[in-house]
Amino acid sequence: MKPDRLRGPVLALFRMVTGLLFLMHGASSLFGVFGGARGTGAAVEFAVWPSWWAALIQLVCGALVLAGVFTRSGAVLASGSMAYAYFAVHQPQGLLPLTNGGELAAIYCWAFLLVAVLGPGAWSLESAVRRLRSAQEPESAAPA
Template identity: 75%
Template sequence: MNLDQLRGPVFSLFRMVTGLLFLLHGVSSLFGVLGGNQGTGLAVEFAVWPSWWAALIQLVCGAFVLAGLFTRPNATLASGSMAYAYFVVHQPEGLLPLINGGELSAMYCWAFLLIAVLGPGGWALDPLIRRRGSDATEPASVRTA
């Protein structure tokens, strides 16, 4: 078996797992479940900068990246939010991620940047929407031929 044949499916799975984990992080932060601040209602106070907004980005962008829908803009926003988290929250505590606790932010930042650059992969809604949109713009005589 040629490992290059697995490139597309493995990248799609990478995108989906990254999106799912980010989505779950947002759910945990917003609702205090899944290991979040359990028993306290919302884990972060509504509309408080930056924690609530970061959690909302995690929830929304994670869901869209998981589905492969509007993947590039959502992955770009997720990557930028994690770069912000790293440089504003973690980096002042120390230079290296192992010292400042910013490994997760750094990894998400780079993972979402990779997804933003490479796109959603084959197992995504973006290519389906693009195909459907191009079908709708073709004249009926071309579509039936």
């Protein structure tokens, strides 16, 4: 089997797993599930800047990327929020991600940038809708 045959499915799975993990991170912070905010078992306070808003972005953008709908927009917003998190929260604690606790923010930032550039792929709601629309269009719709 040629490695190129795996490109589409692997990229789709990468998008879905990254979106799912980001969604779960947001859900844990917003609702106190999966161990809660930073493992405390509690949810962040409603509308508190930036933690509640970051969690909302994580939940919504994670869901969009996971489903493959408005994927590029969701991925750009997620990537930007993680860049903000890295430079505003982690980088002042130290130069390197290993010492400032910013590895997750840095990895998510670059992962979502990759998703934004490559798009949702074939295994996405966007692609499914596109396939349905093209199947419903009459083939003789070409101008004479």
